[in-house]
Amino acid sequence: MLMVAALYMVFLYVPTEAAQGIVQRIFYFHVPCAWVAFAGFGLVAISGVLYLWLGQDVWDDLGYAAAEVGMVFCTLVLITGSIWAKPIWGVWWTWDSRLTTTLLLWLLYGGYLMLRAAANESPNGARLAAVVGIVAALDVPVVIVSVRLWRTIHPAVLVTKQGGHGLQDPRMVTTLLVAMAAFTVLFAWLLMLRFATLRMRARIDRLTLRLALAEAAAQDI
Amino acid sequence: MENFGYLFAAYTIIFAVIFIYVMFIWRRQQRLEEDLRGLSRRVDEVDRKAAIKSAS
Numbered sequence: 001m002l003m004v005a006a007l008y009m010v011f012l013y014v015p016t017e018a019a020q021g022i023v024q025r026i027f028y029f030h031v032p033c034a035w036v037a038f039a040g041f042g043l044v045a046i047s048g049v050l051y052l053w054l055g056q057d058v059w060d061d062l063g064y065a066a067a068e069v070g071m072v073f074c075t076l077v078l079i080t081g082s083i084w085a086k087p088i089w090g091v092w093w094t095w096d097s098r099l100t101t102t103l104l105l106w107l108l109y110g111g112y113l114m115l116r117a118a119a120n121e122s123p124n125g126a127r128l129a130a131v132v133g134i135v136a137a138l139d140v141p142v143v144i145v146s147v148r149l150w151r152t153i154h155p156a157v158l159v160t161k162q163g164g165h166g167l168q169d170p171r172m173v174t175t176l177l178v179a180m181a182a183f184t185v186l187f188a189w190l191l192m193l194r195f196a197t198l199r200m201r202a203r204i205d206r207l208t209l210r211l212a213l214a215e216a217a218a219q220d221i
Numbered sequence: 222m223e224n225f226g227y228l229f230a231a232y233t234i235i236f237a238v239i240f241i242y243v244m245f246i247w248r249r250q251q252r253l254e255e256d257l258r259g260l261s262r263r264v265d266e267v268d269r270k271a272a273i274k275s276a277s
Contacts, residue, residue, distance in 0.1 A: 023224040026231045033235070072242050076235055083231040087224045190242065197249045204256050211263055218267055218274070 002182035009175040017172075023087050028175050030080040032183035033073045034102075038140050039187065040070025041109060045137035048130035057202060060126045063133055064116050065194040067109050069187060074106045089153065097146040098154035105143055108136035 010028045017024035047063030050056075081099065082092045093099065112132045119125020147154055167173050 021223055023227050025228055029232065029235055069242075072238060076238055079234055079238075080231045083227050083234070087227050186239070190239075190246070193243075193246050193250075197246060197253060200250075200253050204253060204260065207260055208256075211260060211267065215263070215267055218270055 002178065002185055006175070006179040006182040009171075009178055014171050014175040015169055017168075020088055023084060026080050026084045028179045029183075030077060030084065031176060032180045033076040033080065035180055036183050036187035037070045037073035037077055037105075038144070039184075040066045040073065040191070041105065041133075041137050041140055043191075044070065044109070044112070044133040048133040051130045052127060055123075057126075058199070060130065061198040061202065062195055063130060064113075065191055065198055067112050067116070067133060068194055069190045071106070071109050071113060072190070073183075073187065074102070074109065077102060078106060094153070096154050097150040097152045098143065101139060101143045101146050105136070105139045108132070108139060112136055 006028070010025050014025070014028070016022055043066035044063045047059045047066060051059035051063060081102075085094070086092050112129055115125065115132055116129040119129055146152065167176065
């Protein structure tokens with residue numbers, strides 16, 4: 001319902017931005033994608049710390065699920081940003097600080113996912129992946145403040161250099177907030193689904209091992 | 222309506238990627254259910270063999 005409301009607001013309720021025209025409406029889903037991607041990567045770092053501290057598999061699985069869902073949304077951030085850039089900047093990509101740090105974030109979590117997949121059930125591999133997940137999360141605040149720290153052509157929509165935000169109409173703010181709520185719910189749902197499959201996989205693997213032992217014992221009788 | 226194609230492409234890609242990811246999770250769940258059915262069959266087999274052995 002929230003997603004339907006967000007789509008209605010993006011296409012029918014919010015006024016068209018004067019300078020950029022209709023293509024500015026990409027922003028209402030581009031920013032929420034970034035928000036949930038950052039939330040996902042933050043969760044990877046928190047889960048990584050808890051896994052290293054407590055050593056419980058549940059935190060490793062939660063970190064893995066959060067990284068995977070976060071990657072989906074980070075990929076969407078890069079794609080939608082590129083589609084917006086073409087008519088506004090005239091290029092699909094430029095090595096701007098915001099774009100570059102976001103691409104770096106995508107590569108770091110791509111590395112985390114590859115490492116985590118290769119680690120399979122090895123505790124050492126999972127611990128190493130947790131460390132990578134924590135270190136990679138340090139790039140999230142860099143992405144957020146990059147428009148304030150360096151010279152950039154990326155619009156500082158949420159936090160401008162002068163403070164405040166770059167949205168001129170209150171309807172734009174409302175639309176963005178509704179879209180962010182819709183994406184937060186979508187993110188939580190996908191995370192829950194993926195986390196549940198990982199936990200189920202772990203349980204099935206444990207049961208398979210126990211059953212193999214029981215079968216071997218039954219043959220020995 | 223200038224640049225409508227870009228707007229359309231962006232929203233289509235967002236929903237297509239999310240749909241593909243949901244399908245990916247759904248397929249994994251299907252595989253887990255198959256594994257569970259396989260496990261269940263193996264448990265029945267072990268039970269059956271144990272029952273035969275204890276009877277003999």
